Amino acid sequence: MFDGLGTPTDKKVRVAFPEAGNHVIACDLRSKDWKNVYNQTVAFIDEVILEKTKQYSFDLQGHRGARGLSPENTIQAFEKALDLGVNTLELDVVISKDNKVVVSHEPWLNEEVTLDAKGRKITKKDALAFNIYKNKYKKIKSYDVGSIGNPKFLEQKKEKAYKPLLSELITFAEAKNDQIRYNVEIKSTPKDEKNGFQPSVAEFSDLVIEQLKNAKLSLEKITVQSFDPRVLGYIHKTYPAFTLAFLTYKNDFETNMKMLSFKPKIYSPYFILLNKEEVKRIQSKKMKVIPWTVNKKNDIVNLLKMGVDGIITDYPNIAIPLRK
Template identity: 45%
Template sequence: MKTLISFLLIGTGSLLISCKPTSETKNTTMIDVQGHRGARGLLPENTIPAFIKAVELGVTTLELDLAVTAEKELLVSHEPYMGAHLALDSTSQEISKQDELNHNIYQMTYDEIKKYDVGSKFIERFPKQEKFNINKPLLSEVVDAVNQYLDQNQLDPVNYNIEIKSQPEGDSLFHPKPDEYARLVYEFITSSMDTTRLNVQSFDFRILKYYHQNYPEIKLAALVENEKSIEQNLTTLGFNPEIYSCYYKLLDHDKVAWLQAQGIKVIPWTVNEPEDIEMVIGWGVDGIISDYPNRVLELISN
């Protein structure tokens, strides 16, 4: 693995990190700092170095996305295909936008997937992201690498926010149908992870409903990017999840307070700019998902 990561410990990774009161929070607020796809503002997204970097910084939770290989293994990937914006093919050539869907992860073995480089392309949105040749990892590899790093550095356990990426149009084409997909993830997390330190999240409410009905012990986060009211989304879901996780611009102080009054934690995404981080902290959110967890940690430690 070619990387220039320095394993300098600057955080403890403790379960909760206190934040000093703002003008809108009278009591000490506890913020769950989540590294989005690891720390993709700093290192290539959803790669082992990005997750290790997030742990090194001191996040409380690692946020990641899942896809499924042809062998029904869980791959850490935001798209169920090799995106043109991110990947070079097995011969280190560019992938065209028109052709990216043909690089379907659900139709590829992991040996084939490992030949794609997802760390060398320049990402305009993250101009200072460190670059190196690296492949998409299996979820099992991420968990093993993080556990090893935690053990070696005598750090507290870290939490996981695991997103199941699916939509009706992709069923049996880019991923399994919801019941099979949910079972694959459940079988892994119950056999290889501490389920008290994770939650499952999804934009696909079919997944969340299946978990709620069949695996009620697993904490759930409803991902939301639509402009429907919170009440409408909760009615569609049919139950109150443990976490409501929407695009931060869909929230305000009153909405956060209303959700929390229902016993639902509020963890918005993806909050990157210091002024926006300060704003959502002022609303009293329970956590923040950020491409730059270092910025969140810096603000709440001052």
Template identity: 35%
Template sequence: MARDCAFSWGGKSSALARLGLAFLLFAAPHAQAFDLQAHRGGRGLRPENTLASFEHALRMGVTTLELDIAITADGIPVISHDAALNPAITRDAQGRWLQERGPLIRSLTLAQVQSYDVGRINPTSSYARAFPDQQPRDGQRISTLAALFKLVNDLGAKDVHFDMETKINPHHPESTLEPEAFVKTMLEVIREAGMTQRVMVQSFDWRTLELLHRLEPGLRTMYLTIAAPDFHTLTDGSWTAGHLLADHDGSVPRMIRASAENFPGVIWAPNYNNLSAPLVKEAQSLGLQVIPWTVNQEPLMERLIEWGVDGIITDYPDRLREVLTQKRMPLPEGVKN
């Protein structure tokens, strides 16, 4: 897919020139610094993926806001980890907890989506036991992506970046828009906000990332992977746009590089359980950054930093800031106004 785009730009030399310019733009100081990413805005501290969580992270000081994208029935990108309303965090207009999985976001208009309150965790859910320190903020709604960009601009957080995941599942195509429509809808908002240089897009579904290489070649892409008994994205090519480990000597970094070809700004985001020091070095030798997810324990943060990872995605940015402080590493400044 990315190979085809080289010729659509007027020949191979033109494509190389554009890629060279993109490398200069995106191998910027941000790409060199340690990337402290607040997962879902820092869901260990504030309600996930809400403007309240993002503002809290911005005031604390993070490099990047990590978030998830869904698309409503009227074509608006909103920030939600789940394709359907999650009963663990969702109350209706009467304040009643959803008793089961709610409707798909793609089936609801923005007005319908925002009629629900996602400002606290249902105290009877297992999710509440997993994040007992999360402070509720009643009245929070599922936000649009445009509203997050506005919040960041209003706060003057000019150096903060965004890591947004396309919530697309190749095994459940009915749950979301198909990849190209999804990506184009999201890209329109990113471009309108002038944020292409501050956004990286991540996905387990690598079709998304290969589309982005064609549609917005300079935008950073993050290849999500996991190999676990209950969720494994590297087995049969369904998640990896047809790429197979067997064709790359069992190497995930090599498979990512094959998918990304020579495009710059490419990141590997493995589940931390699947990472090792040699894998970090292999990936970096191929020109990939390595930013594992989701790392919440301080000793593990310390170990990964010692391995040389380029950043960490965490539910607890305050803990990661403490680790960076102990290691005398630079800290991102929080917004003051």
């Protein structure tokens, strides 16, 4: 446990603790309390070391694959997450003009990361004008969403990539790891529906569920999540066997749950909304707590100490050492 740096005949003994960064404690042998001080110090250092190496059981979800390391929502990002060893692939889906379920966070293009078919950077105006729901998948796939890299994620690898289909992703992931789970977010909002960026809630949900059924996956491997209570309500009523997660970004648990007429199995809030009491309150309702999007180790550790059931992160590599 420690290395003695003195002898019993010295007036002072210095003790180094290699496991705790070689911190040195000086104990004065002339003091009657030196043994108590020393024993307390040893106990403290033991606690520090234990905390540094403590591991937890939790569902590690790679946000948009592994957005911090590879282009988001692309085959490359999901491959990275799989290679790192996540439990679950978290992803977003939208619908194309030809009713394909496309893996994408927005129903338009992101000018920060997108090149057109000729390799030219697109403008913000062009990006917002490109309505995925008004374009066929063949054209959507022609855009490169990886070569530029995301300026918000400096560790993200720059590599040519495209927006894949949900079916393509599942086929790829199953071939690589048939134990992997999926957390599929239906990117629906009343505003996007009104402005023609998505089909109706029923059609949107039906198209996604159809693809998940066609993949012939065990339902235990699938979670469908959404911020839109209408989506969750429709799927709960129409496809009751599917596990649902309620995504939230503001307000407390009780306030948010008033938007639903049923209790989903998972509650997924923005992580800063949680504290230990809130986690216990949610879990007392027999619901799991899986916060998003947690990218700093200290925040991940604090949430695990609170007892959350899972972590959604852009950096699975940070969370892997914390998992049992």
